[in-house]
Amino acid sequence: DGGITQSPKYLFRKEGQNVTLSCEQNLNHDAMYWYRQDPGQGLRLIYYSQIVNDFQKGDIAEGYSVSREKKESFPLTVTSAQKNPTAFYLCASRPPGQTNEKLFFGSGTQLSVL
Amino acid sequence: AQSVSQHNHHVILSEAASLELGCNYSYGGTVNLFWYVQYPGQHLQLLLKYFSGDPLVKGIKGFEAEFIKSKFSFNLRKPSVQWSDTAEYFCAVTSGGYNKLIFGAGTRLAVHP
Numbered sequence: 001d002g003g004i005t006q007s008p009k010y011l012f013r014k015e016g017q018n019v020t021l022s023c024e025q026n027l028n029h030d031a032m033y034w035y036r037q038d039p040g041q042g043l044r045l046i047y048y049s050q051i052v053n054d055f056q057k058g059d060i061a062e063g064y065s066v067s068r069e070k071k072e073s074f075p076l077t078v079t080s081a082q083k084n085p086t087a088f089y090l091c092a093s094r095p096p097g098q099t100n101e102k103l104f105f106g107s108g109t110q111l112s113v114l
Numbered sequence: 115a116q117s118v119s120q121h122n123h124h125v126i127l128s129e130a131a132s133l134e135l136g137c138n139y140s141y142g143g144t145v146n147l148f149w150y151v152q153y154p155g156q157h158l159q160l161l162l163k164y165f166s167g168d169p170l171v172k173g174i175k176g177f178e179a180e181f182i183k184s185k186f187s188f189n190l191r192k193p194s195v196q197w198s199d200t201a202e203y204f205c206a207v208t209s210g211g212y213n214k215l216i217f218g219a220g221t222r223l224a225v226h227p
Contacts, residue, residue, distance in 0.1 A: 033215070040123060042204055043217035058214070090158070092215075103215060105158045 003027065006091050006106035013078065013085060014114050021076045021109045023091035031094040032074040033103070036060065036087045043090065049074055078111060086112050116141045118207050120218035127195050127225050135190040135221050137179075137205030147188040148206040148215070149179055158204070164188065175199070200225045 004025045013019045023032065031050050035043040045058030049068040063082025068074055074093075078085045088110050092103040121136040139145060149161040162173025169181040179190045188205060205218040 035217070040219060042118075042120070042219040043206075045214060045216065048214065059216075103158075103160075107157055 004091055004093055004104055004106040006089075006109050008109060009107070011109055011111045012114050013111060016080045018077055018079050019085075019111065021078070021089055021091075021111070023074045023076065023106060024072055025074075025093045025104070026072060027093060027095070027104060028071070029093035029104070030071070030096050032068070033092040033094070034058070034064075034066065034074070034076045035090045035092065037090055037108075038087050046076065046089075116207065116214075116216050118205050118216050118218035120203075120205055120221050122221050123219065125221055125223045127223070129197055129225055129227055130194045131225075133190070133192040133195045133199070133223070135203055135205075135223070137188045137190065137218060138186050139188070139205075139207045139216075140186065141207065146208045147179070147181060148208075149173065149177070149188075149190050150204040150206060150217075151201050152204070153201045161190070161203070195223075195225050197225050197227050199223060 007022045033048045034046040036046055037043050044060050046064050047055055047058050047066040049055035052068055052071050055066050055068050065077045088108050090108045091106040094103050117140045119138045147164040150158045151161045152158045161177050162171050164171045164181045172178050177192050179188055181188050202220050202222050204220045206215050208215050
């Protein structure tokens with residue numbers, strides 16, 4: 001089945017540790033996004049990528065890094081510089097085209113700090 | 115900068131009550147507007163969207179939303195809610211290059227039988 005797969009579902013990070021969240025899609029979508037969901041704040045855009053080898057910072061990119069070496073994959077690294085990493089992270093992708101038809105969301109990764 | 119405001123963070127209704135969730139955005143140009151819903155334990159899914167044309171759009175499950183350009187609003191409505199509508203609702207907007215979808219803070223709706 002086509003879709004977006006995020007892994008792991010739950011992730012724990014120790015202080016000062018970098019962790020990487022995986023996002024893979026087999027929908028042949030060019031654009032991919034990472035959002036962070038906090039209670040009472042909705043979804044906030046961390047990074048997005050329109051094509052392979054290109055990505056742009058979203059509204060809260062500090063403390064995060066991404067790569068887009070393959071069309072199917074858009075991993076997010078939460079670095080030790082991110083002081084408040086506990087949140088629910090959602091990856092999304094968008095079908096090709098000029099307008100923003102519905103985004104396809106993954107099932108999310110809950111990151112917690114030990 | 116673009117932003118989306120949802121006025122109610124928590125709404126509690128009884129079944130059969132009418133629902134209206136407010137959404138205002140700040141952007142003066144052409145926008146695309148969306149409402150997403152997240153049921154407990156499930157993915158976000160699209161409820162309805164507005165790109166152009168009739169400002170009253172119909173979505174799934176009896177929801178509708180009205181785009182009022184002069185008020186920068188896109189309020190979500192349902193005449194009669196059901197217990198199964200209990201979920202979190204997010205308003206979102208894109209503009210310009212359509213590459214960034216900006217979400218509101220969300221409204222948690224609880225419907226009591």
